Amino acid sequence: xxxxxxxxxxxxxxxxxxxxxxxxxxxxxxxxxxxxxxxxxxxxxxxxxxxxxxxxxxxxxxxxxxxxxxxxxxxxxxxxxxxxxxxxxxxxxxxxxxxxxxxxxxxxxxxxxxxxxxxxxxxxxxxxxxxxxxxxxxxxxxxxxxxxxxxxxxxxxxxxxxxxxxxxxxxxxxxxxxxxxxxxxxxxxxxxxxxxxxxxxxxxxxxxxxxxxxxxxxxxxxxxxxxxxxxxxxxxxxxxxxxxxxxxxxxxxxxxxxxxxxxxxxxxxxxxxxxxxxxxxxxxxxxxxxxxxxxxxxxxxxxxxxxxxxxxxxxxxxxxxxxxxxxxxxxxxxxxxxxxxxxxxxxxxxxxxxxxxxxxxxxxxxxxxxxxxxxxxxxxxxxxxxxxxxxxxxxxxxxxxxxxxxxxxxxxxxxxxxxxxxxxxxxxxxxxxx
Amino acid sequence: xxxxxxxxxxxxxxxxxxxxxxxxxxxxxxxxxxxxxxxxxxxxxxxxxxxxxxxxxxxxxxxxxxxxxxxxxxxxxxxxxxxxxxxxxxxxxxxxxxxxxxxxxxxxxxxxxxxxxxxxxxxxxxxxxxxxxxxxxxxxxxxxxxxxxxxxxxxxxxxxxxxxxxxxxxxxxxxxxxxxxxxxxxxxxxxxxxxxxxxxxxxxxxxxxxxxxxxxxxxxxxxxxxxxxxxxxxxxxxxxxxxxxxxxxxxxxxxxxxxxxxxxxxxxxxxxxxxxxxxxxxxxxxxxxxxxxxxxxxxxxxxxxxxxxxxxxxxxxxxxxxxxxxxxxxxxxxxxxxxxxxxxxxxxxxxxxxxxxxxxxxxxxxxxxxxxxxxxxxxxxxxxxxxxxxxxxxxxxxxxxxxxxxxxxxxxxxxxxxxxxxxxxxxxxxxxxx
Numbered sequence: 044x045x046x047x048x049x050x051x052x053x054x055x056x057x058x059x060x061x062x063x064x065x066x067x068x069x070x071x072x073x074x075x076x077x078x079x080x081x082x083x084x085x086x087x088x089x090x091x092x093x094x095x096x097x098x099x100x101x102x103x104x105x106x107x108x109x110x111x112x113x114x115x116x117x118x119x120x121x122x123x124x125x126x127x128x129x130x131x132x133x134x135x136x137x138x139x140x141x142x143x144x145x146x147x148x149x150x151x152x153x154x155x156x157x158x159x160x161x162x163x164x165x166x167x168x169x170x171x172x173x174x175x176x177x178x179x180x181x182x183x184x185x186x187x188x189x190x191x192x193x194x195x196x197x198x199x200x201x202x203x204x205x206x207x208x209x210x211x212x213x214x215x216x217x218x219x220x221x222x223x224x225x226x227x228x229x230x231x232x233x234x235x236x237x238x239x240x241x242x243x244x245x246x247x248x249x250x251x252x253x254x255x256x257x258x259x260x261x262x263x264x265x266x267x268x269x270x271x272x273x274x275x276x277x278x279x280x281x282x283x284x285x286x287x288x289x290x291x292x293x294x295x296x297x298x299x300x301x302x303x304x305x306x307x308x309x310x311x312x313x314x315x316x317x318x319x320x321x322x323x324x325x326x327x328x329x330x331x332x333x334x335x336x337x338x339x340x341x342x343x344x345x346x347x348x349x350x351x352x353x354x355x356x357x358x359x360x361x362x363x364x365x366x367x368x369x370x371x372x373x374x375x376x377x378x379x380x381x382x383x384x385x386x387x388x389x390x391x392x393x394x395x396x397x398x399x400x401x402x403x404x405x406x407x408x409x410x411x412x413x414x415x416x417x418x419x420x421x422x423x424x425x426x427x428x429x430x431x432x433x434x435x436x437x438x439x440x441x442x443x444x445x446x447x448x449x450x451x452x453x454x455x456x457x458x459x460x461x462x463x464x465x466x467x468x469x470x471x472x473x474x475x476x477x
Numbered sequence: 478x479x480x481x482x483x484x485x486x487x488x489x490x491x492x493x494x495x496x497x498x499x500x501x502x503x504x505x506x507x508x509x510x511x512x513x514x515x516x517x518x519x520x521x522x523x524x525x526x527x528x529x530x531x532x533x534x535x536x537x538x539x540x541x542x543x544x545x546x547x548x549x550x551x552x553x554x555x556x557x558x559x560x561x562x563x564x565x566x567x568x569x570x571x572x573x574x575x576x577x578x579x580x581x582x583x584x585x586x587x588x589x590x591x592x593x594x595x596x597x598x599x600x601x602x603x604x605x606x607x608x609x610x611x612x613x614x615x616x617x618x619x620x621x622x623x624x625x626x627x628x629x630x631x632x633x634x635x636x637x638x639x640x641x642x643x644x645x646x647x648x649x650x651x652x653x654x655x656x657x658x659x660x661x662x663x664x665x666x667x668x669x670x671x672x673x674x675x676x677x678x679x680x681x682x683x684x685x686x687x688x689x690x691x692x693x694x695x696x697x698x699x700x701x702x703x704x705x706x707x708x709x710x711x712x713x714x715x716x717x718x719x720x721x722x723x724x725x726x727x728x729x730x731x732x733x734x735x736x737x738x739x740x741x742x743x744x745x746x747x748x749x750x751x752x753x754x755x756x757x758x759x760x761x762x763x764x765x766x767x768x769x770x771x772x773x774x775x776x777x778x779x780x781x782x783x784x785x786x787x788x789x790x791x792x793x794x795x796x797x798x799x800x801x802x803x804x805x806x807x808x809x810x811x812x813x814x815x816x817x818x819x820x821x822x823x824x825x826x827x828x829x830x831x832x833x834x835x836x837x838x839x840x841x842x843x844x845x846x847x848x849x850x851x852x853x854x855x856x857x858x859x860x861x862x863x864x865x866x867x868x869x870x871x872x873x874x875x876x877x878x879x880x881x882x883x884x885x886x887x888x889x890x891x892x893x894x895x896x897x898x899x900x901x902x903x904x905x906x907x908x909x910x911x
Contacts, residue, residue, distance in 0.1 A: 066813075070836040149858055155847060157857060164869055165839065245869045261698075266870050287892040294894035379500075401887055402504040405599065413589060413890025422898070423591060423886070424583055424908035435598055435679045436700050437871065440886045452857070452874045453835055456847025458721040460728035464856070474858035 054236045057193065057226050058243030061166050064223035065191030069163040071219055073140040079186055079220040084132040086214030087125070087179065090206065095122055097206035098175060105199045117173040118199055128176040135183040138426045141444040142189050147452075150475040152464075155456045161448045163189030165245040168237045168265065170195045172251050175203035181248070182211055182225055184427055188447040193237060193244065195228040205229075238263035246447070248430055253357065268446055270433035272383035273303025274357050275415045278374040278400070280391035281314040287412060288390040289323050294414040295388070297330045301359045303431060304386050304418040308354060308364045310374045313339065316367045320344055324365075332361045339367035354381040371396055375403045382406060384433045386418040386440075407433060407440035488670045491627065491660050492677030495600050498657035499625030503597040505653055507574040513620055513654040518566040520648030521559070521613065524640065529556055531640035532609060539633045551607040552633055562610040569617040572860045575878040576623050581886075584909040586898075589890045595882045597623030599679035602671050602699065604629045606685050609637035615682070616645055616659055618861055622881040627671060627678065629662040639663075672697040680881070682864055687791065702880055704867035706817035707737025708791050709849045712808040712834070714825035715748040721846060722824040723757050728848040729822070731764045735793045737865060738820050738852040742788060742798045744808045747773065750801045754778055758799075766795045773801035788815040805830055809837045816840060818867045820852040820874075841867060841874030 050058075068076070087094065098120045105118055120128075147159035167190050171177040178194055185192035196204040204227060212222040228237060237244065241264045248268045249259040257271040277295050279288045295306040311320060320343045324334055334340075335349035346365070353364040354377070368374045371389075378387050386408035389400040397411040408418045418441060420428025425443025432439050438446040463470050484492075502510070521528065532554045539552055554562075581593035601624050605611040612628055619626035630638040638661060646656040662671060671678065675698045682702045683693040691705040711729050713722045729740040745754060754777045758768055768774075769783040780799070787798040788811070802808045805823075812821050820842035823834040831845040842852045852875060854862025859877025866873050872880040897904050 066837055066839070070833075151851070151856065151858065155851075264695075266868075284892075290892055290894055294896050298894070298896045298899075397889075399504075401885070403500055405500070406885065408886045408888065411887075411889045413888055413893040414895050416895030417585070417589075417888055417890075417893070418886075422585065422895070422906065424585065424906065434700075435883055437883055439883055449869055449871055449873055451835070451840065452842045452852075453845075454842065454847055454851055455831075455845045456851075458718075458724055459847040459851070460724055460732070461848045461850030461856070462728050462732045465732075472856065472858065 050236045050239050054233060054240065057228075058166070058240045060223045061191040061193055061226050062243045064221035065163065065166050065189070068186065068191065068220055068224050069142070069189040071189070073143070075219045076140075076186055076189065077136045079215055079218040080132055080136045080183055082214040082218045083183070083186070083211050084129050084214075086210040087129050087132070087207070090210040090213070091122060091125055094125060094203065094206040094210065095120070097202040101200055101202045110199065114173050114199070118175070118203075120175050120203060124176060128179040131176075131180055132183045135187050135427060138187060138444060141187070141448045146450060148477045150477055151454075151472050152459065152470065153473065155454070155459045156477070158453045159450050160453055161450045164447055164449050166191040166193060166243055167447065168193045168195075168240070168244040168247045170234060170237070170247070170249045170251065170259065172197040173200050175200045175207060177250060178204045178207050181429075184429060184444060184447060186220065186224065188444050190447055191224040191226075193226045193228060195234050195237060198231070201229060238265065241265045250430075268430045268432055268438070268442060270303065270383065270385060270431055272357050272433070273305070273385045273431075274308070274355065274381065274383040275304060275306045275385050275418075276308045276310060276378045276382060276387040277306045277415065278310040278368075278371070278378070278387070278389045279312060279315060279319060280371060280389055280393060280396050281312040282393035282396060283312075283315060283319070283390040284392055285319050285322070288319060289326050291388070291390055291412070291414050292323060293326055293330060295416055296327065296332055296363050297361065298414070298416050300361050302416065303357075304415050305359075306363065306388075306415055307356065307358055308366065308377075308381070310366050310368050310377060311340070312371070312374070313367050313369050316340070317343055320365070327363065330361070332363050334363055334365055336365040337367060340365040343367075357383075371399060375400065378404050378406070384435070385431070386410060386415045388413065388415050407431070484670045484673050488667060488674065491662075492600070492674045494657045495625040495627055495660050496677045498655035499597065499600050499623070502620065502625065502654055502658050503576070503623035505623070507577070509653045510574075510620055510623065511570045513649055513652040514566055514570045514617055516648040516652045517617070517620075517645050518563050518648075520644040521563050521566070521641070524644040524647070525556060525559055528559060528637065528640040528644065529554070531636040535609075535634055535636045544633065548607050548633070552609070552637075554609050554637060558610060562613040565610075565614055566617045569621050569861060572621060572878060575621070575882045580884060582911045584911055585888075585906050586893065586904065587907065589888070589893045590911070592887045593884050594887055595884045598881055598883050600625040600627060600677055601881065602627050602629075602674070602678040602681045604668060604671070604681070604683045604685065604693070606631040607634050609634045609641060611684060612638045612641050615863075618863060618878060618881060620654065620658065622878050624881055625658040625660075627660045627662060629668050629671060632665070635663060672699065675699045684864075702864045702866055702872070702876060704737065704817065704819060704865055706791050706867070707739070707819045707865075708742070708789065708815065708817040709738060709740045709819050709852075710742045710744055710812045710816055710821040711740045711849065712744040712802075712805070712812070712821070712823045713746060713749060713753060714805060714823055714827060714830050715746040716827035716830060717746075717749060717753070717824040718826055719753050719756070722753060723760050725822070725824055725846070725848050726757060727760055727764060729850055730761065730766055730797050731795065732848070732850050734795050736850065737791075738849050739793075740797065740822075740849055741790065741792055742800065742815070744800050744802050744811060745774070746805070746808070747801050747803050750774070751777055754799070761797065764795070766797050769796065769798050771800040774799040777801075791817075805833060809834065812838050812840070818869070819865065820844060820849045822847065822849050841865070
C-alpha cells in the first residue's frame, strides 16, 4: 500500500457530514440514543432475510475465489449469528451511559463553578476484516457513546455490510439520530484517505492482522486504539507451586493460542527449573505444544533450541519459547526488553516477589497466580470491549466504552474575570470540591 | 531543522540508563520520593551562589549577542527567582501522590481480584526555552510522579541549567533515587535524536513557540503533551448582559494578551451588535486593542476589515477580530471551524443557549459568563500544571500531575484459569465492585 493518495472531495464531504451529524447525536439524551439502538435492532430483525441473503452471496463469491477456511468461517453469518449480533445491540442499550459523567465538580470561587464532564470523541474510523457482525457491534457502541462512525469492512464482506448499513440507516431514519452518523466506505483507496482525515476523524480502531495495525499506526496522525503485538510472558518463580504453575501455563498457552493474551514465552527460575520443566513440558506436549528452549532449558528437556528472534515472536500458535533465568530481576528485564506491554504474569507463593513483579514490569496487565487469558474487556466486566491498547498513556489494556469518550471542562461564572485573582489585591481561589 | 539524524549510541545509552533508573524510582514510596525532593531543595539552596553566577554568565553572553529584551527577562534568574523556584519544589512535596491511586477494585470471581492502579509513565522528554527555573519545576514534578526526565533547555540558558542539574544530581546522590533519573542534553542535534527515542521516552513536553510545538508533533511517534495554537473565542449572545459582556471581553483580551487562553476572536449576535459594539469597542480601544471586523462589524464600527486569515490567527497581541453572526448556530460553527479546541466562552442570560454552546462547541474548555483566562491548571486547583492539551483524547485542557501517570491492571488469583469460564459448563463471573 502507498500513502501517496490525498483526500478526495467526496471523502472530505463524508467526513464533514459525519462530524455534523455526530455533534447532534452527542447532544441527545441517554434515552434518545437508546431508542436509536432499539430502532436499529428492529430494522435488523425486519431485514434479516435480506442480510443473510447478501451474506450468502458474499460467501459464494469467496468460495469461488478459494478463500481460506478460517476466513470463510469468520465471513459466514447465518440467522443464528445475526440474532446474536442483534441481541448484542440490546445489551449495549443496558450499559451505563459513558457520556455526561461528572469527573470533577469544584468551586473555584463563590459563584465560579468548574465541572469536568465526559463527552463523545466525535467520529470514529473503524477498519475491520471479514466478520460482518463487527459492523453491528461497533455501530451500537458508537451510537451509545454519542459518536459518528465511518466503517470500512473487508472487501469479501461488502454485500453483507452494505445490507447491514442499509438496515441501520432505515432504523435511524425513524429516530432523532441523523442516519449520516453511520457511513460505509467501500474501496481500499478510501481506507488510505480515511487515515488522512484527521480534520474529521478523532480515533481509528483497526481490527486486523498485526502488520495491518502497525501500518495504520505508522501512517496516520489520528490516534489509534489497538495493538500490533501480544507478546505475553509467564514467569515461574522459585517459590511457585508446581501444580498451579502447570495449570496456568497450560491455560495461558493452549486455551486459545491465536488470542493476543496467550503466552509466547515461559520464563522459569533456575532453582525450580529441574523440578518443574519435565512435568510441565510433558503436559504441554500432550496438548501438542512445540517447545523451543534456551541452552539451560535444552539441558533439561529434549527440545529444539530457540534463536534470538523467538523471544520477540508472537506465534499465535501452539509454540512456546522457554528460558531459564537466574533471578526475578532477569525475568523482569527479559519481559521489559522483549514484551509488548500487553499482559505478563508471575506464579509464586512469595508476596514480595509478586510485589516486585507488579512494580517493575511495564505492561498494561500484571498478573499473579492466574492465566494471562483473563486480559479481556468482557472478563474485566466492562460489558463491551472496543480494543486492547498496548500504548503507555491511558486508555491502556482492555478498553470498554470509556475509550470512546473524552471530556470537557465546563466553567460557569457570573461575570467573573481573571484579573480579580492576580496582582497585589489578588482574591484567593476557594478550590472547594463540591 | 532536518530529521535525517539517527539515534547515536551515546543517546541510546542515556535513554536506557534513564529508563532503568526511572523503574527503580517508580517503585519507591511517597515518602522516599518526597525526601528526594527535599534533598534537591537543600542542594539548590547550598549551591545558590554558583547557580546565580552561572546565570549571570549566560545573561552576559546573551547581552553580547543582542538578545531580545523579553527573552532576556525570561533568562535572568536572580536569587529571588531561584528562591521562588526552590519554594516550588517544596510545594510539589505537598501535592497528593499521583501514583498508587486505585481506580478500579473488582472481584471477577471468588478469589480473583482486579485492581487498576496508577503508575508512572516512565521517562519524560522536556524541551524548554530560556527560563532556567523550568528545569527545577519539571524535575520536581517528574520525581513526584515517579518518572525519569531528559531535559533539553535553550542554548542561551546552558550554563544556568548545567549548574541546576549539577545541584540536583548532588542532592539525589544523598537519597534512594538514582541521579540517572535526571539527564541533561546540551545540543540541538540531541533534541532531534530525543524525538526518535521512542523505545525509552514515553511523553514529550515541548515548551516553546507554536511553530516549534507543531514541528515536534509532526516529527515524533512519542505522544506529545502540549498545544500548538490557542485560538480562543468569546461569543456574545443576543441575551447577554451588556456590562458583563464588556468586562469579560476586556479581561479575556487584555489581562495577558500573550497567553494562550486570551481570546483572538469576538463573535457578536446580530440582534445585540448595534447596542453592544460601540461601547465595547470604545472600552477595548481605551486599552489599546486594535479591532478588525467583518463587513457587518465594519458597518457599525470604524475599524479595519478582517481578512480570511484573521479568523485562524493567534495574535498573542492586543489585536482582536470581530464578527457579527446571525445565530448561536453560526457562532458555534465558526468556533468549530476556526478554533483550536482550547477554550471558548459564551456570554448570555439564556440557560438554554449556554447549554447548546456547552454541548456543541468541541473544545477542552467551554465557559459561560466568565473569562477564558481561567483556563489554567493552578486556577483549576491542580496545584501544578504540566501543560495545556488541545488534543481530543484525555488528558485534555490544563493538565496537572495526572498527565504524567498511566495505570496498570493488576490481577491476583489462586491458580485461576480462563477455561473455567467458557464452554458448556462455563462458570459465570461475579463482577462485584469492592
